[in-house]
Amino acid sequence: MKTVLITGVGKGIGKALKEKFLDEGYFVIGTFFTGRPDPQEHLKDFSLDLSNPASIASCATAITNFGRNIDILINCAGVLKDEDETSVVADKLRETLEVNLIGTIDFTQRLLPIMQDKGHIVNISSTAGSLMLTGKHASHLEGRYPAYKISKAALNMYTVTLAKQLDGQVTVSSVHPGWVKTDMGGEDADLTPEQSAEGIYNVAVSRPPTGGFWFAGESVPW
Template identity: 45%
Template sequence: MKTIVITGASRGIGRALAEKFLNEGFFVIGTSRSGEAEYSHENLMFVPLELSQVESRKTCAATIQALDKKINILINNAGIWHPEDEAQTIDVAVLQETLDSNVIGSIDFTEQLLAHNLISEQIINISSRRGSLSFTTTCLYPNYGISKAALNMFTRILAARLAGKVIVSSVHPGYVKTDMNEGEGDITPQEAANDIFALIAKRVESGNFWYKGEIYPW
């Protein structure tokens, strides 16, 4: 049985991904800040992870390592969009908080799993078109956009480092009806999860940014 780690699997896109991979026969290790979720399955376990806290990242990675399972796939899905990002200006405190979770947190967590040689097949960083230098021509959501652009650079750097071993991709999931958007969006979390599952199954060329199975401009 293959194993996948999905951060932020308690709700939204992460939960839909977890349910999709469970249906496809995977063992799923999900994370949430509390370490709990409102659904269960015999092949699902939850581990607490607060991405902005170094100790939480260390404990979560150590807990996963202690399971002594090879992780086939890691999806760095958990992320925040700070409500004050509506202000369209860069408030350094908001930027710091956004970077702590979306960039430093996801990078450190990934590096800790890699340091123990745990990830064998693919790493997916759930990014956003807001992090695309081509898409972003407005001042909307600057802190979030900067964080996702940085996450995209992590994808490129990691893809080069792990070339021939692990496929590393960034994905824009679409405009998805989740809590982050207060339920607004064009597609359901399940539709986004199906697209991401299909991309993973295709074992695409490493080091690219994807949206609906097509390469998206950085």
């Protein structure tokens, strides 16, 4: 039985991903922050606060001691702290980077020793982090949430950097999940969490060229 580790399975896209991978016969290791564990067969939940280095260290140790190697790691947990801002607010940038970038990287680096050879690390990014698309196709994003955009652009650079470091031994991808009806995406979004999870699943179980940025089977410009 293959194992997927998904951060942020308590709600939104992470929860839909958890359900999709369970349906597909995976063992799912999930993390929750304010959410609650959800005991069921083939699922093990761990507490994780990506803004807290001690929590990251203890969660990574607990997952390592759990004893399963990871075939797929999906870094899905994320925050949008400056939805109503049109210029960078330093405190909100700091909070955003702690979760979306620094915590996510710290967590990932600690889990590299238990990544399965030929495994896949999927960083849930956003077209909001694309230097090419911002202000062009993503008009609803224009001039808004700069800290979030900066965090996702930097996460994309981590994808490229880690892909180089792992040199094909483990595939590393950034994936845009679409505009999704969650607490973060809001009710007007295009996709249900289940539709988004389907697309992310398809990328995660395939082995696209490492270091790419994907949405709905297509390459997204950086």
